[in-house]
Amino acid sequence: MGAKAAAPGDEGEPQGWQTDRSKAPVATKIVVAGGFGVGKTTFVGSVSEITPLRTEAVMTVASEGLDDLVAIPEKATTTVAMDFGRITLDAELVLYLFGTPGQKRFWFMWDDLVRGAIGAVVMADTRRLTECFPALDYFESCGLPYIVAVNHFEGTARYAPEDVREALSLPSYVAVVDIDARRRESVVDALLTLVRQALDAAPA
Numbered sequence: 001m002g003a004k005a006a007a008p009g010d011e012g013e014p015q016g017w018q019t020d021r022s023k024a025p026v027a028t029k030i031v032v033a034g035g036f037g038v039g040k041t042t043f044v045g046s047v048s049e050i051t052p053l054r055t056e057a058v059m060t061v062a063s064e065g066l067d068d069l070v071a072i073p074e075k076a077t078t079t080v081a082m083d084f085g086r087i088t089l090d091a092e093l094v095l096y097l098f099g100t101p102g103q104k105r106f107w108f109m110w111d112d113l114v115r116g117a118i119g120a121v122v123m124a125d126t127r128r129l130t131e132c133f134p135a136l137d138y139f140e141s142c143g144l145p146y147i148v149a150v151n152h153f154e155g156t157a158r159y160a161p162e163d164v165r166e167a168l169s170l171p172s173y174v175a176v177v178d179i180d181a182r183r184r185e186s187v188v189d190a191l192l193t194l195v196r197q198a199l200d201a202a203p204a
């Protein structure tokens with residue numbers, strides 16, 4: 001698979017499938033979920049070959065007491081609707097990435113964001129693992145294939161994927177991967193893992 005090395009915002013060159021209709025790839029939708037401030041917007045921005053659509057709002061004193069910034073003190077903005085990006089994985093497969101808002105008060109949007117998706121990435125920060133539970137419960141209950149991507153923040157302990165699996169009581173078929181949401185290759189690897197798992201889960 002030859003993922004195109006386009007930088008975010010590099011929209012000058014149309015993709016082959018945009019100029020030749022006979023090469024239309026399969027377009028699929030992937031949801032990127034997880035707790036508040038775990039790196040969802042960063043994840044979508046790292047791989048998107050179009051300028052990602054973001055709906056960031058500046059966090060104000062109004063969010064004090066609502067949003068827990070202990071683990072991410074430098075955070076100044078938060079997603080209020082969704083992130084949107086696109087990545088061409090190869091000539092036959094284009095992924096549209098939809099990042100969810102992390103804060104509980106925006107979860108009512110999930111049903112719309114998830115419609116038509118083939119799978120989800122649940123991002124986790126090992127300092128705040130319990131924050132993944134709502135996303136895990138949601139995807140378990142709607143039967144959507146998902147993987148867990150542990151986003152590693154500097155200065156935090158590293159845990160083996162198997163330990164994370166145990167802590168989250170994940171079934172064996174759910175992949176757990178270590179990622180750095182800021183690195184394109186790392187995010188592409190996670191997406192490939194999800195696509196493989198979703199294909200395995202699809203009825204033959």
Ligand SMILES: Nc1nc2c(ncn2[C@@H]2O[C@H](COP(=O)(O)OP(=O)(O)OP(=O)(O)O)[C@@H](O)[C@H]2O)c(=O)[nH]1
Pocket residue numbers: 035036037038039040041042043072074075077078079080100101102103151152153154179180181182
């Ligand atoms: N060290 C480190 N910092 C990261 C990483 N990913 C994201 N960050 C930082 O963590 C903060 C939160 O990242 P976002 O991508 O906004 O997180 P989010 O999950 O979209 O946040 P909400 O939409 O508010 O829930 C930002 O300051 C990022 O720069 C990472 O892999 N390592």
Ligand SMILES: [Mg+2]
Pocket residue numbers: 040041042078079083099100101102
């Ligand atoms: Mg965000």
